[in-house]
Amino acid sequence: MSFIKLPCADFISILNPIARLACSNKKSNGVLExxxxxxTNKGGKLAAYASASNGGQSMARRIENFESDIDMLGEDKEVLLSGEKLLSIVSAYTSFDANEPVKISWDDFSExxxxxxxxxxxxxxxTADPSAYxxxxxxxxxxxxxxxxxxxxQDVLVQARGSVAVNNSTRPAINGVNIKLNCSAKAISLTATDGYRVYDNKLDVTNSKNDFNIVIPTKLIDMIQGLKVSDASELVRLRCDTNSCEITFKSTLIRSQLLDNKFPDLSELFLNEPDWLMDLEQxxxxxxLGRLSAAIDKRLPAIELLIDDETQETHLRTVxxxxxxxxxYLKSxxxxxxxxxxxxNLNFLMQAVANVTSKVARIGQHPKDKYLVIQGDNETSRMIVLPLRT
Structure with a gap:
């Protein structure tokens, strides 16, 4: 009987996201469940890994502290464990002490x-035969x-995700976030749109090689958001080609297919400075907006902003x-x-304002196309919301 033994804390923290990813497979591909x-045994040095895939994304995590029946001369061993059952057991074992040993053993590949x-x-x-994995x-x-x-x-991706389209079959590229790396400018730009609103931001980078223009799916964004950061300075490495992307953080490796990278060119939306209308307390x-969301037409959650330059107030009205x-009413x-x-759209405006992290939110309007531009004070991110009428 083969086995691996590890502390309960590692059993939970490592295998929980792995089991969840295995359970997320909706295509009934048996082995991916x-x-x-x-x-592994390489030159007498043992290493252990847990991994899962849903077909489009995969995750592998190194198990640092473990015991096994493999000795220095033994061969590699592997097994497939039911993701659904594993997730249930992981949840059930949260009541055990962190250092309590958990042993996984198997005789064969069967029910x-x-x-x-x-x-x-x-x-x-x-269990199942890993040779088919x-x-x-x-x-x-x-x-x-x-x-x-x-x-x-993570901070920028969670903001961009709110503007991503959902299952747009005619323009599949907008079902993800467009990331462009410009090595000479030492910056990346992140853009997302669903056709009715746009999120755009830029981040400075210091360590990069070879420009790229990719579109990452929301499933990958969610997996990146699931990585646990203990220090704001901890680094993540992205390696990308035209088809796939690798995310490496500590002992976790995430791989994902990319979406069609023919993302629409939205640069013209940001060429000209908008007419800035007002500043408000974010x-x-x-x-x-949160209060007014309780009084909206659910089918068309419209809100009107009537700006009064004499009283320095903005009248908000759902209609x-x-x-x-x-x-x-708001002082402005x-x-x-x-x-x-x-x-x-009130929901779109709420999302844009929520993305502002500074104390002051600026609202402007494009002089020709009349779309709203929302930006924080001294922030690089800009949000665009199309008008319902002009």
Missing amino acids: FARILI NGGLITAKRSKMKID PAPPKLNAEHSVLTIPLKRL KDMADA QGGKTLGED KVTLKPENALSV
Whole structure:
């Protein structure tokens, strides 16, 4: 009987995301519903890994502290464990002490072919033959490399994700976030749109090689967000070619296919400075929009902004068929009063204001196309929201 034994804390922290990824496979590809445990022996040096894949993304995590029946002369051993059952056992073992040993053992590859034990607890688990498990995508020899603090990348990606399209079949590229690396400018730009709003931001980078222009899927974004940061300076490495991307952080390796990189060119939207209309307290604006979200037409959550340069106030009004459903007022530092009331989707405006991290939120309007531009004070990110009417 082969086995691997590891502390309960590692059993939970390492195998929880692995089991979840195995459970996320919705295509009923039997082998991808399993998590893989691999114990390698290279020159007498043992190493162990846990991995899973959903077909488009894969994750591998190194198991640092473990015991195994493999000796210095033994061969590599591996097994596939039912992702669904493994996730249930991981959840069940959270009550054990962090240092309590958890043993995973298996005799063969079959239903109930494995056993997971801790203290006096014994749990049977289905196993499968790992020889049928697909190899993850590998990068081309010519690829790009980028190193950046993970926390900075996570902060920007979580903001961009709110503007990503959902299952757009005619323009699949906008179902992800466009990332462009410009090594000479020492910067990356991140852009997302669903056709009705745009998120755009830039981050400075110091360590990069070979420009790239890629579109990463939301599933990869969610996996990046799941990485645990203990220090804001901790670095993550991205390696990309035209088809796939590798994310390396500490003992975790994530691989993902990329979306069609023919992302629409939205640079013209940011060529000209907008007409800045007013500055508001970000918190006051977010709070007012939150209150008004309780009084909207669910089918078309429209909100009108009537800017008064004499009273230095902004009148917020949710409407349905010309009738007022809710209203609020905000003190504003008005610099330019627009010709007409501004009418936009309240949910889109809420998301844009929520992305502002500074104390002050600036709202502007494109002089020709009349779309709204929302930006924080001294921030590099800009959000665009298309008007419902002009």
